[in-house]
Amino acid sequence: MSSGQISDKVKCTGCGSDMDGFTGVSHDAKPKDGDLSICFYCGSIGKYADNVTSLKSVPAEELERISIEEPELFRQLSSIVDEIKKMRDN
Numbered sequence: 173m174s175s176g177q178i179s180d181k182v183k184c185t186g187c188g189s190d191m192d193g194f195t196g197v198s199h200d201a202k203p204k205d206g207d208l209s210i211c212f213y214c215g216s217i218g219k220y221a222d223n224v225t226s227l228k229s230v231p232a233e234e235l236e237r238i239s240i241e242e243p244e245l246f247r248q249l250s251s252i253v254d255e256i257k258k259m260r261d262n
């Protein structure tokens with residue numbers, strides 16, 4: 173895990189919250205375009221784009237592809253999303 177700040181304000185595709193920090197699942201220090209992001213507020217999965225200045229929503233087909241090609245990553249993503257949603261429901 174690695175955490176840090178990204179300079180630009182990136183908005184969540186799900187709830188519109190500012191996301192100016194990150195926590196990486198891998199040991200990569202900084203997010204880059206194409207990396208996945210999970211919103212801490214609503215659990216939406218987004219993908220960094222435009223030099224990590226914006227987030228795009230991730231289509232269901234892409235999540236399905238990840239679940240097939242990278243099951244371990246998908247399992248981690250799902251458990252983080254579940255945790256956030258559980259936290260928000262209470």
Ligand SMILES: [Zn+2]
Pocket residue numbers: 184185186187188189211212213214215216
């Ligand atoms: Zn959100």
